[in-house]
Amino acid sequence: MKKRVVIIGAGHGGVQAASTLREDGFEGEIVLISDESDAPYQKPPLSKGYLQGKQTAQAILFRSANYYNDNEIDLQLGVRVNHIYTQENQIELSDGSKLDYDYLIVATGACNRKLLFHGKIAEKIYYLRNFTDAKVIEEKINPARHIVIIGGGFIGLELAALAIEKEKKVTVIETEDRLMKRVLPEALSKVFYDTHKAHGVEMLLGVSVVDVIDGKTIKLNDGKTLETDLVLAGIGVIVETELTENSDISFDDGIVVNGFQQSNIPNVYAIGDCANHYNPFAKKSLRLESVQNAVDQAKVAASHIMGKPIEYNTVPWFWTNQYHLKLQMAGISFGFEEAIIRQSPKPDRFSVYYFRKEKLIAVDSLNRPADHLNARKLLAAGISPTKQQVEDFDFKLNSLLID
Ligand SMILES: Cc1cc2nc3c(=O)[nH]c(=O)nc-3n(C[C@H](O)[C@H](O)[C@H](O)COP(=O)(O)OP(=O)(O)OC[C@H]3O[C@@H](n4cnc5c(N)ncnc54)[C@H](O)[C@@H]3O)c2cc1C
Structure with missing residues (x-):
């Protein structure tokens, strides 16, 4: 009997896992399920080349349109997996149907943390996580004159740089006293700060947003108010718990995995942004949000399924481009x-x-x-x-x- 690998999520990790399995000679079925309706694409260009207008939607696809068919990868778009039944080796899809698996790879990534004011998610604030978001932001940016970006992290600052290139007035609001403080030393924060300032970005550091009204009026904790045409935010990501809730898969800020990307359920793997793993370079357990991590963990999970296990031990790396x-x-x-x-x-x-x-x-x-x-x-x-x-x-x- 042919084995079936089901992969949930067709982002960087999911597509790589499917490709590696085929390249390594996996002869069973591969089902690659994505809740997005777009053909699988790369995410980093969304806040870089794509929104800058330098890369087309076609240019950021992982693979050509016929790749999946040619490689007998059953790509199912616009389908969400709602539940995992580990006892039955089954998943439940958004249309209520069930699908059996021999091996399951969870590659569902992370989703944007949203701003909450008065206990409610604020409306008319736009976040960038996927191609649908990018298309919405593209539409909103073009007519806007003044754009406020909440969050001085990688994505917020890449958006600031491209909005400046589009000759917009840009204000960045960051709660910390310097940019990208969580990950960068002062010398690097300063270069980015100076460069954004030199390009005309108004930087409000050490300030928090306490309310956003109708996507136009921004109230700050220092009592000031800003009026704007468009509010974008990049304030970090979280891993959704929905899929693993009520299952016996261990979850702690992500699906907890061993060095082979296996969860506590041996035939359920997790890779990429959603995997909480022990990282030998950090010497602690964490989640990484990077293309490198998703791609390398996909190869590790595939190699384990193929019975040629290699333990995850690659150097983490990441990049950002601004001006x-x-x-x-x-x-x-x-x-x-x-x-x-x-x-x-x-x-x-x-x-x-x-x-x-x-x-x-x-x-x-x-x-x-x-x-x-x-x-x-x-x-x-x-x-x-x-x-x-x-x-x-x-x-x-x-x-x-x-x-
Ligand atoms: C705008 C932007 C810029 C970035 N820039 C960089 C960069 O410069 N360098 C870098 O290294 N990293 C960058 N990243 C991060 C990088 O893209 C992620 O770390 C990487 O995509 C993680 O891969 P993944 O496979 O874990 O998840 P993803 O690529 O996010 O894929 C997960 C997929 O699973 C789908 N999904 C989720 N739940 C379900 C479900 N229940 N059923 C079906 N499908 C589901 C999601 O819709 C998504 O398509 C950027 C991310 C963004 C959003």
Whole structure:
């Protein structure tokens, strides 16, 4: 009897899992279910090339239209999975029908955290998570003159940069006292702050929004009020609990998985944004929200199903593009003890090397793609330069990679 793998979610993780299974010779059925009606596409370009008008909808698709048929991947679009019955090895679909599985891969990602005022989700605030959101935002941005963006994180700031390119007046409101504080050191926050300011963004830091009325009037905790045409927000994501609620799948801010992406139910795997895993680079359990993580965890789950297990142990990496600034992050800087800046003679080009107990744990590179690639190799090989080598711009760090 042929086995059936059902994959819930056709984002970065889900599509990769289906492809890897086929590439690795899986001969059974693959059912790839997406609650979105659009053919599977990449998410990072939504807040970059797509909304900038530089990439078309077609250009951001993962695969050509016939890929799924050609590879016998049963792609079901516009279908939501409502429940998982682990005892019966069955899922329930939005039309009430049931589908059996031998292996289940949950790749459902995360969804936007919404702003609540007076105990209610505020209306007429637009968030970006999927292609439908992008189309709505595209329509709203074009006629707007003044756009307020709540949240000075990656997505909020990418939206600010592209709205500036569209010659809009832009205000960013951030509760913290600096941009991207959760993930970046002060030196990098400052470059992004200075660049956004230089492009004309009004930055309100250390300020919270206490109410948004009719998507037009924004009340701040310092008593001030802003009037605007459009409110966008990027204030983080959460993993929906709906799918695993009332099931016996362990959940703790995400589906809890082992190093092979298996949940506590051995034939139920979770990958990508929705998977809470022990990360050997962070040395703790967490969820990562990145393409790298979704893609690499998909390969791990597929390899386990194919009986050739490889444990998840890849260097985390991420990127953001804003104006001429391209920031690439390798490793996880959480818990660092010392951060050393390796400054290139050119402006806005440097890398920050993070050390814990004399060991390199992460590198953030600003407009230094070669540093980023070397960092990924150094971290993967567990090779640590000394702090003196990092400080010495003439020392070639990639020489450490040569045997
Ligand atoms: C605007 C934007 C910009 C980003 N930029 C970057 C970047 O520059 N670099 C980077 O590394 N990462 C970036 N990310 C994050 C990255 O896209 C995610 O980490 C990645 O998509 C996670 O992949 P995933 O497979 O876990 O989930 P997703 O790609 O989100 O896919 C999950 C899919 O599952 C579907 N789904 C959910 N529940 C169900 C259900 N019950 N039934 C059926 N289908 C369901 C969802 O609709 C979705 O299509 C960005 C994200 C966004 C939104």
